[in-house]
Every structure is written in structure tokens, then in C-alpha cells.
Amino acid sequence: MHIIVTGANGQVGRELRDLSCIVKNVDFTFLSKEDLPIENFELVRTFFSIRKPDVVINCAAYTAVDTAEQAKDLAFLINGEAVGVLAAVCNELPCRFIHISTDYVFAGTATTPYRESDFTSPVNAYGASKLEGEEQAFRVNPNAIVVRTSWVYSSYGKNFVKTMIRLMNEKKEISVVDDQVGSPTYAADLADALYTIAISKNAPGGIYHYANKGIISWYQFALAIADQVKADCLVHPIPGSAYPTPAKRPAYSVLDTSRLTETFGIQIRPWQKSLADCMKKISTRD
Numbered sequence: 001m002h003i004i005v006t007g008a009n010g011q012v013g014r015e016l017r018d019l020s021c022i023v024k025n026v027d028f029t030f031l032s033k034e035d036l037p038i039e040n041f042e043l044v045r046t047f048f049s050i051r052k053p054d055v056v057i058n059c060a061a062y063t064a065v066d067t068a069e070q071a072k073d074l075a076f077l078i079n080g081e082a083v084g085v086l087a088a089v090c091n092e093l094p095c096r097f098i099h100i101s102t103d104y105v106f107a108g109t110a111t112t113p114y115r116e117s118d119f120t121s122p123v124n125a126y127g128a129s130k131l132e133g134e135e136q137a138f139r140v141n142p143n144a145i146v147v148r149t150s151w152v153y154s155s156y157g158k159n160f161v162k163t164m165i166r167l168m169n170e171k172k173e174i175s176v177v178d179d180q181v182g183s184p185t186y187a188a189d190l191a192d193a194l195y196t197i198a199i200s201k202n203a204p205g206g207i208y209h210y211a212n213k214g215i216i217s218w219y220q221f222a223l224a225i226a227d228q229v230k231a232d233c234l235v236h237p238i239p240g241s242a243y244p245t246p247a248k249r250p251a252y253s254v255l256d257t258s259r260l261t262e263t264f265g266i267q268i269r270p271w272q273k274s275l276a277d278c279m280k281k282i283s284t285r286d
């Protein structure tokens, strides 16, 4: 089996690289933004038709949520139109197209975990561009698999966990939003799940939700990180209104993951165990 990973230098792409070192009988090709900018449609077509993958996992995305408000065209090109082209090329080859989407396709007004079929209504440009990508993918490739996830962190790249560690080591006190709740997702766990999906034959196309188990606020997540860091820093809860950002965030973005577990038999870990593993990886890489 041959799996191509696009956007391979991001958090999830890097974790898939780490995973590829331990799995057997699968060839991986990792393509960074420089290797394959996914908005270069001709290059995508040429590359895939020469390399003939069995599966493409698209980890490439425009992920700057706040900047997307001002850069809508670019966000829609990468997260929308380019995803449609990737999905179409995979459909023509044919090969399985696996794409990652987000909890930000939802408005965040629910009070129980979002199911795949729930009504979508993004509150910011990034979420709207990711929803556009989902819709374009299924329009041309009904066999595509879209995995929506939330609050992704890892030892790689920029993310909430690494920002908190830095701030907790620099400051005596920090304030963190306590009225937005969701489920943190360790990119290494997500990479495992994507790999299981990639190698499962005959899996039905469609949308699946993946996030680590548990429901917390950013403040509660920061407290757990502080506990691991053991830094001399006080963490205070604040409302989102005290931390204004260019892009609105959904207040509730918990995903119901039961469809993914039932379909692929993937058991999802609680966020606490995954955070501990990530902290270990960060400390061994420092």
C-alpha cells in the first residue's frame, strides 16, 4: 500500500511521519507545502497520476483562524477549492481520499455532543472555508472520508499546549478563557486513527468525528498543563469577552465520536492520558 500525505510538515503530518517509522508493509510519501502546494492543481494531477497512491491523507490546510478573517480568498482556495480538486483527482485515479476538517463547522450553540449529521453553521471564515472543503469533496467524491477533529496539539508546531508551557515559564500569572468548552486532541492519537482508517478496506465514505475523550474548557486544560509543568504561575479563569479575537469561536464544540468507534473499532483515549504522553515527548525533544 502507498499512502501520500500532503501538508506533511504540520502537526498531524509530522505525527504521521513518526508513525510511518514503526508501521510495516506501507510506503509513505510525505509532501510539504514546498513539495506540493495543493492549490497548484496541475502539479497535484501530475504528481498523483505518476505516483499512483492507494490513499491520500490531506493534512494541508490554512489554519490561521484569526488571520483567515482578512484572508478569506486564500483560506477558501486552500481549504475549499483545492480540497475539491484533491478529492476529484483521487476519485479519477481511483484512490481513497481522507481529509481532515474541524469542529468549527458548527455554531457552538449545542448542549450535547455534535453528531456528524448535525446542522452546520460556522461562526468564522476559517470554519466556513473548511465546510466548503467538505462540501466540494463529497460533490466529486462520495467515497471520500472526512474526519472532523478539535483543539489539536502536539510536540510539533504552534499550539495551545506549547504556548501555555512557554507562558507559564515566563510569567507569574496568566488568564485563560473558561466559557468555551471542547475536547483536546493529541495529533499523535489522530494520526493513529487516520492510519487505521487508511488501511481499512471497504470503509464507507462520509464524515467521522475524532477527538480525545472528555469535555473541558481552555482554562481547565491550562490547569492540567500547569500541573504537569510545575511552574510557579497562577492561572485565572476569564470569560471569552475579556479576550477578544478577530474571529469568533464556538462556545461548545464537543464532537460525538461514536460513529468512528463503531465503524473502525478505534478506541479513543481520555485527554488526560494523551496530554501526559505529549508532555513526555516535548520534554524528551527539548
Ligand SMILES: NC(=O)c1ccc[n+]([C@@H]2O[C@H](COP(=O)([O-])OP(=O)(O)OC[C@H]3O[C@@H](n4cnc5c(N)ncnc54)[C@H](OP(=O)(O)O)[C@@H]3O)[C@@H](O)[C@H]2O)c1
Residues within 6 Å of the ligand: 006, 007, 008, 009, 010, 011, 012, 013, 032, 033, 034, 036, 037, 038, 039, 058, 059, 060, 061, 062, 063, 078, 100, 101, 102, 103, 130, 149, 150, 151, 152, 153, 157
Ligand atoms: N490545529 C487545530 O486545532 C485543528 C482543529 C481542528 C481541525 N484541524 C484541522 O486538522 C488538519 C491538520 O491541522 P494541523 O494542526 O496539523 O495544522 P498545521 O500544523 O497548521 O499544518 C498544516 C500544514 O499545511 C501546510 N499548508 C498550508 N498551506 C498549504 C498549501 N497551500 N499546500 C500545501 N500545504 C499547505 C502548512 O504549511 P505552512 O505551515 O508552511 O503554512 C502546514 O505544514 C487541518 O485540516 C486543520 O484544519 C486543526
